[in-house]
Amino acid sequence: MAKILSPGTVAPDFTLHATPDQSLSLSELKGRPVILAFYPADWSPVCSDQMVLYNEILPEFHRYHAELLGISVDSEWCHAAFARESHLHFPLLADFEPKGFVAKKYGVYHEKFGVCERALYVIDDKGIIAWSYLSPIAENPGADGILEALENLESAKKVHR
């Protein structure tokens, strides 16, 4: 069974649809930290679902110049509707076809349920994984781990100056 990738690994590049007519590649974002939030599905029934929560925290992520990308196996049309409904201000990427292709590269595809696991990655500005975390699929992992990882990246930069 594939395992979540560890810190120190080069983050595999990928290109996925962010909207019905736009794609986004991870390599386009080199030069700034990137947060990848893999999650099972849009339209979770709770108002404070993981993507909605991160939407509220976006200004904090931006303080670290980090870009947040949500990834699930939903199509770009489903993402568009969910993002509109939830007023999301960050891209949701469609790991739709081949299904879970990127999630599999990152060791976070749930074979039995056919969805992405709930997993987080913080990738540094050089494209190296700085932190990763696999949450139980039914548990929202929150953002404290992400913020700590971003803070550690920032501190490491200051030390090396």
Next chain:
Amino acid sequence: MPKLKVPVSSEDHIQGDKNALITFVEYGDYECPFCKKAYPIAKKIEEIFHTHVRFVFRNFPLLEIHRHAEMAAEAAEFADTYKCFWEMHYLIFENQNKLSQPLLLELGTTLNLPSEELDIVIQKKTFASKIRNDFLGGVKSGVNGTPTFFINDERFNGSPYELENTIREAVEKLEFRRF
């Protein structure tokens, strides 16, 4: 297990004995229906265990999807300046399905709060910084949804319906230690 990163202080809204040995913190959003379901549970816990448990409420509004959450939090913070935070807190949840600025002014009048001042507070978002600090403290503590509860600094991961029994067990352990 995520732990509360912001200690409870005199800046917080506290019910029950301020020196109680058990601290029970809720991060909530006034427009969240799950918080509405949880508020009578928290209220009952405080009524039963108020000598052993201090209950603290902190703001965690989801501003993008709940357009009245911020103004409700502002109204509650304003009520606090007139020492009726908890009255406003419960009134807001009881009237959650009708939340609006006129409703909040009505609730303020019920509590004899100056409605012109309350109106200005809501419009100017006077307490925005305090509300945002509550929110960020919650994020750093591992708040992952609303409501999120902490019992003695540890995040409670069970259902709100299990809270009363969990607190009861904590109180009984405390009592047992006295013997």
